[in-house]
Amino acid sequence: MNPKFFNLSPERxxxxxxxxxLEFGENTFKKTSADSIAKRANISKGLLFHYFKDKRExxxxxxxxxxxxxxxxxxxxxLKASYFKETDFFQTLEKGQEVKMDMVRRHPGLFRFVxxxxxxxxxxxxxxxxxxxxxxxxxxxxxFLARTDLYKFKDGVDPRAxxxxxxxxxxxxxxxxxxxxxxxxxALFLEYRKYARTLRQFLYKEExx
Numbered sequence: 348m349n350p351k352f353f354n355l356s357p358e359r360x361x362x363x364x365x366x367x368x369l370e371f372g373e374n375t376f377k378k379t380s381a382d383s384i385a386k387r388a389n390i391s392k393g394l395l396f397h398y399f400k401d402k403r404e405x406x407x408x409x410x411x412x413x414x415x416x417x418x419x420x421x422x423x424x425x426l427k428a429s430y431f432k433e434t435d436f437f438q439t440l441e442k443g444q445e446v447k448m449d450m451v452r453r454h455p456g457l458f459r460f461v462x463x464x465x466x467x468x469x470x471x472x473x474x475x476x477x478x479x480x481x482x483x484x485x486x487x488x489x490x491f492l493a494r495t496d497l498y499k500f501k502d503g504v505d506p507r508a509x510x511x512x513x514x515x516x517x518x519x520x521x522x523x524x525x526x527x528x529x530x531x532x533x534a535l536f537l538e539y540r541k542y543a544r545t546l547r548q549f550l551y552k553e554e555x556x
Contacts, residue, residue, distance in 0.1 A: 348408055352398040363388045363398070365456045367409055372459030376406060376469045406471050413461050414483060420450055421487070436495040436506065437547045441540060443491070444517055448536045451521060462518055499555040509550070513543055 352360065366388035370379050381402055385392040399405035424446045433439045451458045464472065465480060488510050497506050517539050548556060 348404055349398045364409060364412065367405060368456035368460035371406060372456055372463045376467055376471045403471055409460060410464055410476055413457055414480060416457055417461055421446060434494060434496050437543055439495050440513060441543060444536065444539060448532050452532050499551050501550055501552055504550050516542065
């Protein structure tokens with residue numbers, strides 16, 4: 348990409364990035380047009396391609412940027428004492444979903460782009476970047492499990508599979524409803540929490556309920 352992009356004001360950079368992420372987040376890579384991105388960012392398509400060689404280069408840049416931003420947001424929350432001290436599996440996962448819901452509310456384009464990118468099946472994502480995303484997810488799950496009280500589960504329960512189930516459920520709810528207002532997101536979170544707490548009743552040993 349053209350390094351002159353970074354000579355733009357932070358506000359201008361954010362407008363272009365957010366416009367592109369919103370467009371890519373609403374559609375597949377192939378169906379997202381440079382014209383729609385340029386229109387949303389209030390710039391010409393020619394200027395857009397002055398900063399990025401083509402749509403693929405722009406997508407790959409946004410992918411790396413979005414992953415870095417998401418990890419930075421999560422890490423800042425994890426460092427908070429209230430999060431770090433919690434060790435119950437469901438309570439900790441619930442706090443993580445609170446962070447995710449807050450991210451959707453504050454950075455809708457960023458989160459939707461990452462969700463869409465994860466399920467993108469076009470060859471636009473190089474094996475290296477897809478591996479990085481999978482490695483981030485694997486590492487975050489391992490870190491989460493290492494600090495939770497897994498002994499509370501009944502014998503035979505696979506906590507890693509449960510993390511995936513609940514994560515996919517939360518993301519599926521967001522994708523299906525297209526929630527974006529604070530009220531819609533709060534309603535989804537309450538619904539998610541109800542499902543998670545129901546699972547807790549079935550999967551925890553009786554002495555930990």
